[in-house]
Amino acid sequence: MTATPEFPPLVEAYLADLDRALAGTDPRERAETVAAVREHAVESLARHGRDDEAARRVIGELGPVEHIAAEATPAPAAAPAKVEVTDVVLAALALLVWPLAPVLLVWAIVRLRAGVGNRALQWTTVVLSALPVVVGIVFTVLHVLNRAA
Amino acid sequence: MYRMVPTSDIVLTQLRKGVVEYCVLACLRSGPAYGLELAERLGSDSSLLTSEGTLYPLLSRVRQQGWVTTTQVPSAVGPPRRYYEITDEGRAALETFLATWSRFTTDVRTTLES
Structure with a gap:
């Protein structure tokens, strides 16, 4: 296999712009489009030369990257985050049964780190249960300090 | 309600949808072609493509549809x-x-002519 010859920096920058413009489009179409446009540029530069003027001409013929991206198929929308019963119950318990806060806090963090269930609900549980835990720790420290004094 | 008179670019964009891929297929009837060659067969000044680069997302799609193969x-x-x-x-x-x-x-x- 022949290595891709070095491109004029203008063309390399154009290809990088194109790849960025194609973010959010079908991944296979994105990869194929960038590869095919790269080949097109190789062929075109072989005809017109490799100086800046040739590079500008090739880029001009390929057209604005936004126009190319507008022709590409948008990537399929990601499936909405699933709401699992566990996450709802954890959030509800954090709100209602605050003595369980340390347990709920750890449980929600474990689920967050595992990447399962609904992240928004897990963060709600973390915030709701962290509050009584932090307040509890503060009161305990104050209590100990008062006794020591 | 937002109303406007469409520009010729907007009309062209709409007309190209569902048509240009068949023009690409028609250009390949005479034999296989590489990208730049195909862009030339379609005509660099033609109204079929906005610019040469817009050919490639379209080619990727018709390939995924099984209407063309690449070698x-x-x-x-x-x-x-x-x-x-x-x-x-x-x-x-x-x-x-x-x-x-x-x-x-x-x-x-x-x-239109009636």
């Missing part, structure tokens, strides 16, 4: 060329389009 062929000027070739399925799709298109354009012309 890498060594090239004298650099890396291998990707040749696009129409498949039997692509030819059948083009035949169906041609028959429909001919009737459609006749009706459009008759209506």
Whole structure:
């Protein structure tokens, strides 16, 4: 296999712009489009030369990257985050049964780190249960300090 | 309600949808072609493509549809060329389009000129 010859920096920058413009489009179409446009540029530069003027001409013929991206198929929308019963119950318990806060806090963090269930609900549980835990720790420290004094 | 008179660019964008891929297939009837060659067959000044680069997302789609296949062929000027070739399925799709298109354009012309 022949290595891709070095491109004029203008063309390399154009290809990088194109790849960025194609973010959010079908991944296979994105990869194929960038590869095919790269080949097109190789062929075109072989005809017109490799100086800046040739590079500008090739880029001009390929057209604005936004126009190319507008022709590409948008990537399929990601499936909405699933709401699992566990996450709802954890959030509800954090709100209602605050003595369980340390347990709920750890449980929600474990689920967050595992990447399962609904992240928004897990963060709600973390915030709701962290509050009584932090307040509890503060009161305990104050209590100990008062006794020591 | 937002209203506007469409520009010729907007009209062209709408007309190209569902048509240009068949023009690509038609250009491949005479034989396989690599990207730049295909862009030339379509015509660099033609109204079919906004610009040459817009050909490639379209080619990727028709390939995924199975209407064209690609083959890498060594090239004298650099890396291998990707040749696009129409498949039997692509030819059948083009035949169906041609028959429909001919009737459609006749009706459009008759209506516009009446």
